[in-house]
Amino acid sequence: MTVSPASIRNIAFVGHPSAGKTTLVDALAHALGASERKGSVADKTSICDTEPEEQEKGHTLQMKTVHAKHGGLLFNLQDTPGYPDFVADALSGIYGSDLVVGVVSASSGVTFNLRKKLELAAELHRGRAIVITHLDDPNADFDALVEKLQAAIGPQCVPFELPDGSASGFHKVTNVLEGGEVEYRRQLMDRVMDGCEDGALLERYLETEKLTDAELHTHLPAAxxxxxxxxxxxxxxxxxxxxxxxxxxxxxxxxxPETLPTFKLKDGGAPIPLEPTGELLGVVFNVRSDPHVGKVCLARILRGTLKASDHIEGPRVTGKGEKAGGLFHLVGGKKREPTDAAVAGEIVAFSKVE
Known part of the structure; x- marks a missing residue:
């Protein structure tokens, strides 16, 4: 599969404990073909929560990345811990992604934990979205939760999808662009155009309140x-x-990665432009210890291509560089898929490099 930056989806899932992040990633992994069966936190078969302590507690304690190829796209889904004790792993998942999805349980609502993580994503100029789970809870109220999200995070929180009801009335999901609540559709389109820098298109939208499908596919991700x-x-x-x-x-x-043509390393640092053909440059954003191969580094390639045969240089290794013990994609907590190379925009792992 030839990988272009436009075909990559680097997505982190953050939120409060028990919001449903891991269950959602397990379901997505199965739908994308990364796992043969849909894992479950409850029966200890999750593709992400594979450590004994995670299975015992029923909570994610380390960030896990699920790599999958599906329909011509390359997905990297990053399941992050919800507990504040493990916030470093959540922050690294945010840092390495292009889209940060806040998972909100309709039964617990908007928490301080969720709000702070989404604020950090905004500070790093990462795109944000929200997935509401547990809408079948007896006390769930979709419209009330939307109001709370707008009050806590901002008016830019607008439904893209609508349920047909809450609690026992939740049976179907509708895209607001295809029908449903007119006011939500207007809010969504207005927010899309708030990010538009095409003066002629903006003027036409103000007159017609319509966008073509091609215009939506260009301007909605940009917004x-x-x-x-x-x-x-x-x-x-x-x-x-x-x-x-x-x-x-x-x-x-x-x-x-193509939507976000520059990658912001930190406050005050110059953004790094995406250059698929440039000199190799990447950033390690997560390190974990493996009992079999030692230190495993998870990196995002910012420029050029990293090949399995390359020697890697870093702050501690300069000059000749250091040969990686292997170049691979992580598929949950246990599985690895070897790869020959990773291009700009990709997330890839390697071992035995200091």
């Missing part, structure tokens, strides 16, 4: 990347209700 839109999606990952619609959203509208 997410610029922060003028935080789309709200709906899903029950256990039953898979709304899951195909979320996958379709990620496919069609999630920002790619």
């Amino acid at each position: 997410i990347e610029k922060g003028t839109l935080v789309p709200i999606l709906v899903c029950n990952p256990v039953s898979a209700l709304g899951l195909p619609e979320i996958l379709e959203f990620f496919r069609e509208y999630a920002p790619s």
Whole structure:
């Protein structure tokens, strides 16, 4: 598979504990073909929560990356811990991604934990979206939760998908662009155009309040990347209700490395432009210890191509560089897929490099 930056989807899932992040990633991994069966946190078969302590507690304790290829796209789904004790792993997942998805349980609502993680994503200029889970909870109220999200995070939080009801009335999901609440559709389109820098298109929209499909595919991801839109999606990952619609959203509208042509390393640092053919440059954003291969580094390639045969230089290794013990993609907590190379925009792992 030839990889272009436009075909890559680097997505981190953040939120409060028990919001449904891992269950959602398990469901997406199965739908994308990364796992033969849909894993479950409850029965200890999750593709992400593979450590004994995670299975015992029923919570993610380390960030896990699920790599998958599907329909001509390359996905890197990053499941992050919810507990503040493990916030470093959550922050690294945010740092390495292009889209940060805040997973919100309709039963617990908007928490300080979620709000702070989404604020950090905004500070790093990462695109943001929200997935509401547990909408089948007896006390769930979709419209009330949307109001709370807008009050806590900002008016840029607008539904892209609508449920047909809450609690026992939740049976179907509808795209607001295809029908449903007119006011939400107007809010969504207005937010898309708030990020538009095409004066002629903006003038035409003000007259007609319409955009073509091609214009939406161009300007909706850009609005997410610029922060003028935080789309709200709906899903029950256990039953898979709304899951195909979320996958379709990620496919069609999630920002790619090409949508974000520069990568911000830190406050005050100069953004690094995406250059697929430039000299190799990457950033390690997560390191974990493996009992079999030692230190495993997870890196995002910012420029050029990293090949399995390359020698890697870093702050501690200069001059000749150091040969990696292997170049591979992570598929959850246990599985690895060897690869010959990783291009600009990709997330890849390697071992035995200091």
